[in-house]
Structure formats: C-alpha cells, structure tokens
Amino acid sequence: MVSLKTVLATLATVIGANAAAGSLQQVASGFGTNPNNVGFYYYRPSGLPAKPALIVAIHYCTGSAQAYFSGTQYANLADTYKYIVIYPDAPRSGKCFDVHSSQTLSHNGGGDSQGIASM
Numbered sequence: 001m002v003s004l005k006t007v008l009a010t011l012a013t014v015i016g017a018n019a020a021a022g023s024l025q026q027v028a029s030g031f032g033t034n035p036n037n038v039g040f041y042y043y044r045p046s047g048l049p050a051k052p053a054l055i056v057a058i059h060y061c062t063g064s065a066q067a068y069f070s071g072t073q074y075a076n077l078a079d080t081y082k083y084i085v086i087y088p089d090a091p092r093s094g095k096c097f098d099v100h101s102s103q104t105l106s107h108n109g110g111g112d113s114q115g116i117a118s119m
Helices: 004-017 065-071 074-081 112-118
Strands: 025-027 039-043 053-056 083-089
Touching: 039 065, 039 074, 053 074, 065 074, 065 083, 074 083, 083 112
Parallel strands: 053 083
Antiparallel strands: 025 039, 039 083
16 A cells, blocks of 8 residues: 555655746736737746747637646746747637737737737
C-alpha cells in the first residue's frame, strides 16, 4: 500500500513541474495600435539571450490569457529554451478572437490581428 506521504510528495512534484518559474505580466497600454482593446500579457523568463525568440500563444474561445498561461506548457518551455511568450486576451464577452471580419483579415485593417501584431 502506498502511503499518504508518498502520494502527496508525488502530487507536489507533478504540480511543481507544471508551474513556471515566473509570473504572467500585464501591459495595460502604450504598445501600439490596438483598435479593439485586445488584452496584452507576457511571460519573460530569466536569463534570456540578447535576441530571444518570441511566441504568440492565442487562447481558445471562452478562454483567457491567464487560463492559457496556467493550462499550457508554453511558459515552462520558455524557462527551458529561453524565449518570450505573448498571451493576447480576447476583448469581447464570448472571449473569442475576431478571425473573420474584413478588418482582421486586412493588413492594418483595425481588427484583433492588428492589436496582436502591435504587441
């Protein structure tokens, strides 16, 4: 029979393995053209090289930047491979990004894609 102490130690190890070393940071304004007010969060691990890679991690409908940060491995992998992760947050009530309007599908058209590209 496995002891409670062993189970708790195993759970602590698993939970710790899924926790990023740093925290999600929000940028409220001042990052460029953002006509739809897409939210901007980022994760920056310590020890980055001079020119780190950048990944944009776009959440699913009904999700959030915070849920995607804590529910995926992007930040953990950023700690290992030393890159920055941008987590946009959909601005509308259903928490879905605009992926179909002519504004979003046009370069500098004024949709969610322009706000994300400005990040």
